[in-house]
Amino acid sequence: MNADPRFDEIIDRRGSNCSKWDKMEQIYGVSAADGIAMWVADMDFRVPAFITGAVRGLLDHGVLGYYGDDGPYREAIRWWMRERHKWSVDADAIFTTHGLVNGTALCVDTWTEPGDGVVLFTPVYHAFAKVIRGNGRAVVECEMPLANGRYETDFDAWDAQIDGKGAKMMILCSPHNPNGRVWTRAELEGFAAFARRHDLILVSDEIHHDLVYPGQTHIPMATIDGIADRLVMMSSTNKTFNLSGGHTGNVIIHDPDLRAQFAARMLGLGLSPNSFGLVMATAAYSPEGAAWVDDLMVYLDGNRTLFDEGIAAIPGVASVPLEATYLSWVDFSGTGMSREDFTARVERDAKIAVNHGPTFGKGGDSFLRFNIATPRANVARAVERMQAAFADLQ
Template sequence: MLRLPDFDEQIDRRGTHSAKWDTMEKYYGVAASDGIAMWVADMDFRPPPCVQQAVERMAAHGVYGYFGDDRTNSDAIRWWMKTRHGWDVASEAIFTTHGLVNGTALCVDAFTAPGDGVVLMTPVYHAFARIIRSAGREVVECRLRIEEGRYVLDIAGWDAQMTGRERMLMLCSPHNPGGRVWTCDELREIAAFCKRHDLILVADEIHHDLVMPGARHTVMPLAAPEIADRLVMMTATTKTFNIAGAHVGNVIIPDEPLRERFRARMNAHGISPNSFGMAMATAAYSPEGAAWVDRLVAYLDGNRKLFDDGVNTIPGLRSMPLEATYLAWVDFGGAGMEPAEFTARVEKQAKIAVNHGASFGAGGDSFLRFNLATPRATVIEAVERLKEAFRDLQ
C-alpha cells in the first residue's frame, strides 16, 4: 500500500549542505535564519519511499564499488517513457550522464566546434548560456514573444537571424522559466526550423513529468519523428523526484551516427555512472514512483493557484500562467521600477531569495523566478511578504 506523501511537512534543510538554503545569503544577501529560499530548482520534499528504500538497501549492503550492468535501469527508463509518454525507446539509444547540465556540455562538445553558434530561445534556463560560452561557442539568442501573457515562437524573426554559423538549437520543453507546454504544432515548427538551418536539436525535457492539469506535453520524437537523424533527447528523474544531488540523467539518441559521436565524447571525458544515482533512478521509474508524481503534481497545482491568486492582486505584477514545472515567472514590468528596485524589495524587504530574470537571457530583465516546490505554508508566507513589500502600489 502506497504511503501518502506529506508535502506539507516542514523539513529544515539549513546546515545540510543545501545549495538552495545554505548559500542564499552568499549570493542574495538573504539569511537562512529568517529568509525563504525560492531560487534553486529543487524541491523541499522528500522523494517517494521507493527511492529512499533503494538507498537504504545499498547502505545495508555496505560495499560501494563500481556500477555495472545497467539493464534494470534501462528497462525502468523504457517502461517510464512508454507508460507515461507513449514513447518507445531502444535500450541502445540510452546514455547515462552526470545530470543534464553535464549532458548539455557533452552535446555542445560532441556536435559543435569552437566558434560555432548555438541557438537559445530566450529567456531560457541560465545554465545553457554558461556552458556554451565556457566551451568557446557563440550564444545566439532568439527571443520568444509574449502574446496574451505567455510565450510564443517567432520563427520568421529567427529565420532572419541565422547566419549559417549555427550548428545546434537547445530546446527547453516544457519551458523554463516561462512554464509553457509547447503544442505539437509549435514543436513541429521548431523541428522544421532546425531542418531548414541544418541544426542538431537537443531537447531538454527534464520537466516533462511535471505538467499541470489541463495541459498536455508531447515528447519531441512523437511530435516530429522526421527529424530523428538530428535529434538528441535529454530526460531525468532528478527534477521529477527531487534527487538532483544524485547527478544522474538520460541522454537518449535515436540516430546511430549521432550516438557514435556522443559516445566518443563520453569516452574521452571518462564518464561512468554513479551507483547511488542509478539505484535511485531505477527505483523512481516505477508504478510507486508514478503514483507519487501524480500526487505531487496535484499539490504543486494547488501551490500555483495560491501563488498566482496572491501575486496577481499586486498592481503592476503578473505571474505568467504556469502549464508545467514548479517555477513561477513573475513580471514586475508594470510596477514602474527598475530591476534593482523591485529585486531589492523582494530580497531585502520580503527576504525571499529568487532567480534574477536577466540571468535567463534577452527578454528576462523585468522578471524574477520563484520556486513553488515547497510546503504550502511557505508559499502563503511568501505571498504575504510580497504584498507587504509592495504595499505602496495597492
C-alpha cells in the first residue's frame, strides 16, 4: 500500500460547516471530538490544485457575472467521456443540473405523474426514494439477491414484483451504491430489456463511473444497443473530484424527443448552472484530472484492502467486495446480533458515524455503509476500533 502525501494529509474539517463531520453528533450521537465520520459520500481529500487554481482565477478577476460561452465546458465533458469511457457524447445532449439528486428529481417530474411508480433496485442510494416520494410518486422496490457475497440480477422475479404497480420509470445506479457492483454488459442488456418490456424510462445514474478498481471496467448504459429512445444518462465531476458542494451534474439525453421534453421542463423552472461549477468541471475533465484520478484509485485500493482485511478478522462480519465506489457495504448478519446492538457497538463503542442499512431500502437491514475515502490513518483507526468493539466475538 503506497503512501501519497496528497491523500495521507489529515485535514481537520470540524467547524467548517461540513455536514459529514459537523452533523454526525446531532444525527448519530458520535462526537466529532473523538469520532470518525464515515457516512456522507464525500472525500476527506483536498481538491486538486488545478481545480482550485481555476476557481482562484475566477475570484481574482473580481467580477462574478453571468456565465457566457459554455462551449469549452461541454467539450471537456465530451473529451472525458470519449477518453475515459469510450462513449461519444453530442454537445447538444448535455444539460446541467444542480447536482444529480436535482437531476433525478427533474427526471421524475418530467416523465411521471403523481401516483406513478418508479422502480428502484434495492438496497440503493437513499436519496432516490426521498425524491420519488417527495414528488408524490410511489417507490417500487425490486430487491437484489445476494449470492455468495455478491449482488446479482433476477429479472424474472422483478417482472412479477412490478406487475400492476403502475411503474413508468426505473432508476439504475451504475456502478451501484451502496454495494459497489460494476454491472457487466450482459447485466446492462438485461436492465435495458427490462425497461423495454415494461415500457419504462431508464434513468442511469453513473456518478461513480470513474471510481472503478483494477480488474473492473465501467460500461456506460448509453453504449448498450436498443435503449436510446428511453434512456437518460446522469454523470458528474462531484464524486470523482470531491466537488459535491459545487452541486453541478449533467443529464445527458441523445433521443431528440426526450431531449425536447427535458429542455421544456428546465425552461419552465428557470434553471441554469452556476459559474463556479462550470469552471471546476472544465478544469477537472482534463489530462491533469485523468492522472489525478488514476492516483486516487491506487490510494483507495489500498484503503479498500486495509479495511476489508480488518473487517474480515471480526467473526460474523463481512464487507461486500468493492468493485467500484469508496463506500463499503458491511454485513453484520453473521454475528446474530440485532440491528440495534451491532449499530450501537459501531457508533457508541467504536465511535464511528456510518449510514444505516434500512435507509437504502429492502435488503439493507443487516448492513451499515462505511466511507473509506479518508486518509489511511483514519481507516486504520476505524479498523482497530471495530475490532475492539466486537472483541468478544474473537
